[in-house]
Amino acid sequence: MKRIKLIEVRSELGAGTRGASLGIDALRIACLNKGSDYFRRFNAVAVPDLNHVLFDKNHFPYAKHIDSVYTVLKGIANTVEQTLRFGEFPLVLAGDHSNAAGTIAGIKAAYPHKTLGVVWVDAHADIHSPYTTPSGNMHGMPLAMALNEDNRVLQRNEPEPETEFFWRRLQNLGEPGPKLTPEHLVYVMVRDTQREEDELVERLGVKNFVLDEFRAKGPKQVAREIYERLRFCDLVYVSFDVDSLDSRFSKGTGTPVEAGLNVQEAISLCHYLLENERVVCFEMVEINPTLDSENTMAKNAFDILESATDAIQERLRLEEATSRGPRGEVANG
Numbered sequence: 047m048k049r050i051k052l053i054e055v056r057s058e059l060g061a062g063t064r065g066a067s068l069g070i071d072a073l074r075i076a077c078l079n080k081g082s083d084y085f086r087r088f089n090a091v092a093v094p095d096l097n098h099v100l101f102d103k104n105h106f107p108y109a110k111h112i113d114s115v116y117t118v119l120k121g122i123a124n125t126v127e128q129t130l131r132f133g134e135f136p137l138v139l140a141g142d143h144s145n146a147a148g149t150i151a152g153i154k155a156a157y158p159h160k161t162l163g164v165v166w167v168d169a170h171a172d173i174h175s176p177y178t179t180p181s182g183n184m185h186g187m188p189l190a191m192a193l194n195e196d197n198r199v200l201q202r203n204e205p206e207p208e209t210e211f212f213w214r215r216l217q218n219l220g221e222p223g224p225k226l227t228p229e230h231l232v233y234v235m236v237r238d239t240q241r242e243e244d245e246l247v248e249r250l251g252v253k254n255f256v257l258d259e260f261r262a263k264g265p266k267q268v269a270r271e272i273y274e275r276l277r278f279c280d281l282v283y284v285s286f287d288v289d290s291l292d293s294r295f296s297k298g299t300g301t302p303v304e305a306g307l308n309v310q311e312a313i314s315l316c317h318y319l320l321e322n323e324r325v326v327c328f329e330m331v332e333i334n335p336t337l338d339s340e341n342t343m344a345k346n347a348f349d350i351l352e353s354a355t356d357a358i359q360e361r362l363r364l365e366e367a368t369s370r371g372p373r374g375e376v377a378n379g
Contacts, residue, residue, distance in 0.1 A: 047359075047362050047363055047366045048133055048134065048135055048362045048365070048366070049088075049089070049134050049135070050088050050134070050135045050137050050355065050358060050359065050362075051088065051089055051090075051091065051129045051132075051134040051135065051136055051137065052085075052088045052089065052090035052091070052137050052139060053090075053091055053093060053122070053125055053126065053129065053136050053137065053138045053139070054070050054090055054091070054092045054093070054139050054140075055092075055093045055095065055118075055122055055138060055139070055140040055141060055145045055148075056068075056069075056070060056092070056095045056097065056141050057093075057095035057096065057097060057115075057118045057140070057141050057142065057144075057145055058095075058097060058100075058141040058142045059095075059096065059097065059099070059100065059110070059111045059114055059115050059118060059142070059144070059184065060110075060111075060115060060142040060143065060144025060145070060183060060184035060185035060186075060187070060188075061141065061142035061144075061183060061185050061300050061332075061334075062181055062183040062185070062300060062301075063300035063301070063334065063337070064100070064336070065300070065334040065335065065336030065337060066141035066142045066299075066300060066331075066332055066333065066334045067095065067097050067141045068334070068335050068336065069139070069140075069141055069331075069332070069333030069334060069335065069344070069347075070139050070141075070333075071335075072298070072333055072335035072341055072343070072344035073139065073333065073344050073347060073348050073351065075341060075344065076341060076344040076345045076347070076348035077348055079341075079345070080345075080348065082348075082352065084348075084351075084352060084355070088137070091125060091129075093118070093121045093122050093125050094118070094121055095118060095141070096111075096114040096117060096118055099111055099114045104182075105208070106176075106182070106205075106206070106208065106209045106212075107182050108176040108177075108179055108182050108203045108205040108206075108209055109176040109179070109182060109184055109187070109205065109209050109212070109213060110182045110183060110184060111184070112176075112184065112209055112212040112213065112216070113208075113212055115144055115184050115212075115216070116212050116215055116216055116219075118145070118148065119144070119145065119147055119148030119151065119216060119219060120148070120219060121148070122138075122140075122145055122148030122149055122151075122152060123148045123149070123151040123152035123155060123219055123220045124152065125152065126138070126148070126149050126151075126152025126153060126155075126156070126327065127152040127153075127155040127156045127220070129152075130152070130153065130156035130157070130326065130327075131156055135326070135327070135358060135362065136149070136152075136326075136327045137327075137328050137329075137355065137358070138327065138328070138329035138330070139329075139330055139331075139351075140329060140330070140331045141331065141332075142184075142185040142300070142331065142332060143168070143170075143172055143185040143188055143285075143287055143331045143332055144184040144185045144187060144188050145188075145329075145331065146172075146188045146285050146329055146331065147187075147188035147189075147191040147192055147216060147219070148219065149283065149285075149327060149329055150162070150164065150188070150192045150220075150225045150226070150283060151192075151219040151220030151221075151225060152220060153220075153225075153281065153283055153326060153327055154220045154221055154225045155220040155221055157280070157281055157326075158221050160280035160281050161230065161278060161279045161280045161281070162225060162226045162230065162279060162280070162281050162282070162283060163226070163230045163231075163232070163276035163279030163281065163282040163283070163324075164189075164192070164226055164230065164231045164232070164282070164283050164285065165232050165234065165272055165276075165282060165283070165284045165285070165319060166189065166231065166232070166233050166234070166236070166285050166287075167234040167235060167284070167285065167286045167287065167290045167312075167315065167316075168233070168234075168235065168236060168285070168286075168287035168289065168290050169235060169236065169237055169238045169287065169289040169290055169301065169302075169303040169306060170186065170236060170238055170239065170287070170289070170301065170303075171189070171233065171236050171239045171243040171244075171247055172185065172186055172187065172188050172189045172190075173186075173187075173189045173190050173193070173195065173197075173243050173246055173247065174186040174187050174190060174197075174240070174242065174243060175187060175190040175195065175196045175197055175213070176203060176205040176209050176210070176213055177196050177197060177198055177201040177202070177203055177205065178197050178200055178201060178202055178203065178240075178242040178243075179203065180202075180240060185300075185332070189231065191213075191216045191217050191219070192224070192225045192226055193224055193225075193226065193227075193228065193231070193250075194217045194223060194224040195246065195250075197242060197246045199245075199249075200241070200242040200245060200246070202242070228250035228251060228252050229251065229275075230276060230278075230279050231250075231252050232252070232253050232254075232255070232272050232275055232276065233247075233252060233253065233254035233255065234254070234255045234260070234268070234272075234290065234315070235255065235256065235257065235260070235290040235306050235307060236254045236256075237256060237257070237303055237305055237306070238301070238303040253275060255268050255271075255272075257305050257306065257307075260307070260311070265311055265314040265315040265317075265318055266314070266318050268315065268318075269315065269318035269319050269321075269322075270318075272319065273322055273324075276324075279324065280324065281324055281325075281326045282322060282324045282325045282326065283325070283326065283327045283328075283329070284316070284319050284320065284325055284327070284328050284329070285329045285331070286312075286316060286328070286329065286330045286331070286350070286354075287299075287330075287331050287332045288330070288331070288332050288333055288343060288346075288347050289301055289302055289303055289306070289332055290306055290307055290312065291306050291307050291308070291309065291312055291346065292304055292305065292306035292307060292308060293306065295307075295308060295309055295342075295343075295346055296343055296346075297337060297338050297342065297343060298333060298334050298335055298336075298337050298338025298341070298342060298343025298344065299332045299333060299334050299337065299343060300332060300334050300337070301332075309346045309349060309350065312346075312350050313349060313350050313353045313354075316328075316350055316353060316354040316357070317353055317354065317356075317357045318357075320354050320357040320358050320361065321357050321360070321361055322361075323361060323365060325358070325361075328354055328358065330347060330350070330351055330354075333347050
């Protein structure tokens with residue numbers, strides 16, 4: 047059976063609040079406390095982070111530490127690409143959400159001629175650029191990197207040439223040009239945005255399933271509608287930011303927001319999404335145990351992760367079974 051490979055990325059260079067680098071270790075502690083053997087069952091590889099540069103002066107006000115972010119994302123892209131080329135399923139556990147742009151670049155590098163769909167489960171649209179960002183925090187920019195979208199129409203900043211140089215490099219990571227098109231991006235639970243993002247999302251026509259619609263339809267129907275929207279995509283990548291959960295359940299993340307999913311809804315949604323045979327990568331990000339006295343966020347996230355992984359494994363088992371004939375021979379084609 048195709049194996050799951052854990053890719054651990056402790057980089058928190060893109061976050062505005064410190065501590066997301068500890069999220070993976072918080073998950074491991076939650077795993078131990080639950081008595082689970084999860085982290086023994088899968089091979090894991092750690093992508094080098096450059097978190098030590100956070101102690102240095104930042105020279106890029108509109109894209110903080112973008113030079114180091116570029117180096118880290120290059121490492122992520124190479125690791126994801128290699129994992130897919132080896133026939134393994136990359137399950138990425140990452141610090142801040144800027145790392146997702148590296149994951150997307152790696153998927154496209156492995157499958158340059160395939161159409162990629164992205165399901166972005168998050169409180170935030172993450173579609174700012176150095177030209178529009180109010181904070182300079184790069185975890186608000188991964189989709190702008192993947193879409194090659196600067197949103198110059200609503201430009202408010204004048205980034206320095208060095209920033210623009212690295213921004214172009216990030217947009218061309220993996221392979222030159224956009225990694226996906228707006229119609230192949232679906233948001234779930236995005237609800238904390240700025241005007242520049244709102245206008246861009248509307249202009250691009252990106253669908254967002256907010257809480258009222260999600261509750262009215264239920265996770266199974268929402269997953270079905272997502273895949274109907276992505277029906278022309280060969281591959282799908284699901285990115286789960288824990289701040290998609292309601293702030294009552296997600297104190298241990300840098301930017302908690304109310305009116306989000308509860309834990310059971312997140313478990314069900316991820317399960318239904320990951321049953322689909324086109325999903326080639328799942329990512330979980332932004333757990334920050336320094337903001338959480340009892341590691342509740344990681345405990346909740348670990349329950350979601352375990353269920354998501356079960357769905358992936360069940361699907362991989364089914365795929366292997368159907369690719370073999372009645373006596374176990376591999377079917378033609």
